[in-house]
Amino acid sequence: MERIYQERIETIINSTLNQILIYGLVAFIIALLLEGTMPKIDEEKDTPSLILEVFVQLTITIAVFVFIELKLPGRYGILAYAIISLSAQKNFIDKILILTSRIFGNEIPPKKEKQETEEEQKETEEEQKETNEKNEIYIDNNVNECTSIDTLPLY
Numbered sequence: 001m002e003r004i005y006q007e008r009i010e011t012i013i014n015s016t017l018n019q020i021l022i023y024g025l026v027a028f029i030i031a032l033l034l035e036g037t038m039p040k041i042d043e044e045k046d047t048p049s050l051i052l053e054v055f056v057q058l059t060i061t062i063a064v065f066v067f068i069e070l071k072l073p074g075r076y077g078i079l080a081y082a083i084i085s086l087s088a089q090k091n092f093i094d095k096i097l098i099l100t101s102r103i104f105g106n107e108i109p110p111k112k113e114k115q116e117t118e119e120e121q122k123e124t125e126e127e128q129k130e131t132n133e134k135n136e137i138y139i140d141n142n143v144n145e146c147t148s149i150d151t152l153p154l155y
Helices: 002-037 047-071 077-087 090-104 118-142
Strands: none
Touching: 002 047, 002 077, 002 090, 047 077, 047 090
């Protein structure tokens, strides 16, 4: 009896892993193609244009899934496909965030610029120097309190 259950579980796991692999691979390829071909995010675009772009991108993503589902039916493939295809499309997610902020009035926090100004770089260098100097003073004060291997008691 245990052997029958073990064989059923192994069969289910093998088919599930195949589905996840196939659906995940297709989702990743489609997401990369859509990310490269769809227009990049532009915060100055009007709302109807953004809605149209999101609609087209979502329609293509769903159409590919339906096509794969018809050719290779799978129960667990939708989870892998949805997670991978949506998480790999950064511009798609950013467009949805912009639409959400425009429709519901939520504020999107501004993106931090990667390049620091010269003043900020100087400030961080000065802070690092100060912390290094404090650490050197702390180390110098504690040198006399350290014990040597020679002075350890013998048992």
